[in-house]
Amino acid sequence: xxxxxxxxxxxxxxxxxxxxxxxxxxxxxxxxxxxxxxxxxxxxxxxxxxxxxxxxxxxxxxxxxxxxxxxxxxxxxxxxxxxxxxxxxxxxxxxxxxxxxxxxxxxxxxxxxxxxxxxxxxxxxxxxxxxxxxxxxxxxxxxxxxxxxxxxxxxxxxxxxxxxxxxxxxxxxxxxxxxxxxxxxxxxxxxxxxxxxxxxxxxxxxxxxxxxxxxxxxxxxxxxxxxxxxxxxxxxxxxxxxxxxxxxxxxxxxxxxxxx
Amino acid sequence: xxxxxxxxxxxxxxxxxxxxxxxxxxxxxxxxxxxxxxxxxxxxxxxxxxxxxxxxxxxxxxxxxxxxxxxxxxxxxxxxxxxxxxxxxxxxxxxxxxxxxxxxxxxxxxxxxxxxxxxxxxxxxxxxxxxxxxxxxxxxxxxxxxxxxxxxxxxxxxxxxxxxxxxxxxxxxxxxxxxxxxxxxxxxxxxxxxxxxxxxxxxxxxxxxxxxxxxxxxxxxxxxxxxxxxxxxxxxxxxxxxxxxxxxxxxxxxxxxxxx
Numbered sequence: 001x002x003x004x005x006x007x008x009x010x011x012x013x014x015x016x017x018x019x020x021x022x023x024x025x026x027x028x029x030x031x032x033x034x035x036x037x038x039x040x041x042x043x044x045x046x047x048x049x050x051x052x053x054x055x056x057x058x059x060x061x062x063x064x065x066x067x068x069x070x071x072x073x074x075x076x077x078x079x080x081x082x083x084x085x086x087x088x089x090x091x092x093x094x095x096x097x098x099x100x101x102x103x104x105x106x107x108x109x110x111x112x113x114x115x116x117x118x119x120x121x122x123x124x125x126x127x128x129x130x131x132x133x134x135x136x137x138x139x140x141x142x143x144x145x146x147x148x149x150x151x152x153x154x155x156x157x158x159x160x161x162x163x164x165x166x167x168x169x170x171x172x173x174x175x176x177x178x179x180x181x182x183x184x185x186x187x188x189x190x191x192x193x194x195x196x197x198x199x200x201x202x203x204x205x206x207x208x209x210x211x212x213x214x215x216x217x218x219x220x221x222x223x224x225x226x227x228x229x230x231x232x233x234x235x236x237x238x239x240x241x242x243x244x245x246x247x248x249x250x251x252x253x254x255x256x257x258x259x260x
Numbered sequence: 261x262x263x264x265x266x267x268x269x270x271x272x273x274x275x276x277x278x279x280x281x282x283x284x285x286x287x288x289x290x291x292x293x294x295x296x297x298x299x300x301x302x303x304x305x306x307x308x309x310x311x312x313x314x315x316x317x318x319x320x321x322x323x324x325x326x327x328x329x330x331x332x333x334x335x336x337x338x339x340x341x342x343x344x345x346x347x348x349x350x351x352x353x354x355x356x357x358x359x360x361x362x363x364x365x366x367x368x369x370x371x372x373x374x375x376x377x378x379x380x381x382x383x384x385x386x387x388x389x390x391x392x393x394x395x396x397x398x399x400x401x402x403x404x405x406x407x408x409x410x411x412x413x414x415x416x417x418x419x420x421x422x423x424x425x426x427x428x429x430x431x432x433x434x435x436x437x438x439x440x441x442x443x444x445x446x447x448x449x450x451x452x453x454x455x456x457x458x459x460x461x462x463x464x465x466x467x468x469x470x471x472x473x474x475x476x477x478x479x480x481x482x483x484x485x486x487x488x489x490x491x492x493x494x495x496x497x498x499x500x501x502x503x504x505x506x507x508x509x510x511x512x513x514x515x516x517x518x519x520x
Binding site for chain 1: 316317322323334335337339341342343344345346347348349360361362382383410411413414415416417418419422423424474475476477479
């Protein structure tokens with residue numbers, strides 16, 4: 001397993017490389033095709049982590065875990081059910097989630113596994129999907145819960161989940177990593193709220209990539225948020241959400257009451 | 261009024277400039293900030309029009325015309341109701357709409373006005389929105405109609421409208437142009453199917469830009485598809501759809517039965 005991170009150096013430059021907890025071994029060139037080491041090493045106090053990729057879109061799944069489907073009384077879908085979170089929603093580890101101006105309602109966390117696409121992917125068969133998966137990251141699919149069903153005629157999936165800072169990604173992308181034995185754990189202000197096995201997924205990563213690649217072209221850096229399971233809830237202003245997946249690490253973000 | 265086009269020259273280069281029906285006066289530099297003439301002119305047989313911008317996202321409105329809201333018995337919304345079509349859905353004039361592989365159902369046209377954003381736009385007040393509008397284009401918001409309501413638990417707005425080639429834009433971007441006196445006309449195989457006044461919009465462009473800029477950052481080149489009105493219908497394989505708005509021109513696309 002390798003863990004890749006994007007970072008900003010103390011000098012203000014953006015780079016990427018292999019993350020080794022206390023340091024980053026810098027690489028250069030196309031992140032997804034042809035990365036090569038520069039030989040430079042950044043010590044733990046010489047960088048700040050950024051979102052590990054900059055997706056053109058996040059394809060965010062609804063109803064993709066059996067436990068939550070059963071709890072909500074929903075039938076398992078026969079095709080991935082999704083909305084699109086725009087690239088402008090993305091933030092990285094330790095960046096603040098911002099409460100939208102004029103919205104005083106509940107803001108929910110949803111801890112999820114994220115698939116990072118590595119190559120242009122279109123109409124790929126299920127058994128051919130693996131090479132298009134670069135790796136995996138943690139996602140907090142933040143939602144303005146009271147916007148979602150504000151209009152009885154039109155569920156506002158894109159609006160409630162598309163605000164700037166509502167697509168938290170990180171801390172790294174794990175490659176050559178087995179998702180099927182891992183659990184997603186979400187802690188709110190240090191208290192465990194979600195702890196579910198990724199193996200409970202209704203449609204697993206390779207099937208998701210194949211099926212979604214028949215719905216639209218997936219681009220390098222695009223993220224598929226695999227959907228959440230039981231235990232979602234709302235974040236108080238100032239609250240801290242940690243999404244942890246063994247092997248990937250902990251994605252931590254605080255809900256800031258202040259707008260930009 | 262000025263009409264801006266993106267084009268590919270016969271030599272294979274992509275450029276942009278002022279479109280004068282029989283020729284293009286080429287410009288260079290940042291399209292949205294600092295365009296300057298190159299002095300080169302491309303005659304009508306020396307270029308092929310491309311989509312006039314390359315949006316990171318299309319924010320596509322639902323229920324934004326009074327006539328259609330009345331026909332469907334829907335209350336006028338108090339905030340723009342939207343879905344997101346990804347940038348990968350975009351095609352330009354005369355490019356084929358492609359039927360998705362494995363989908364044999366109805367494919368619908370929706371003729372619409374498109375707003376092209378010119379500057380990073382976030383939390384902008386309604387009376388300050390005008391400077392963020394670069395200009396206007398025609399949109400055919402293509403929809404795989406039978407995908408939309410295939411799942412009773414989850415209306416698939418993003419999926420049914422997000423397929424590659426389902427976001428037709430063009431032929432040009434009209435700047436310094438008054439949308440309020442224009443009509444959107446859609447012709448299917450030469451027969452008029454839609455002909456509605458843009459002034460029937462529930463939320464007009466400046467209000468849309470302001471309100472949507474509170475939902476997410478809008479980037480230069482992003483397109484807001486203002487929603488459609490009465491007269492939508494389905495396209496047969498091989499059928500031709502023309503969306504015409506006086507001042508902008510005609511956006512023509514054929515539905516190809518063949519998949520890529």
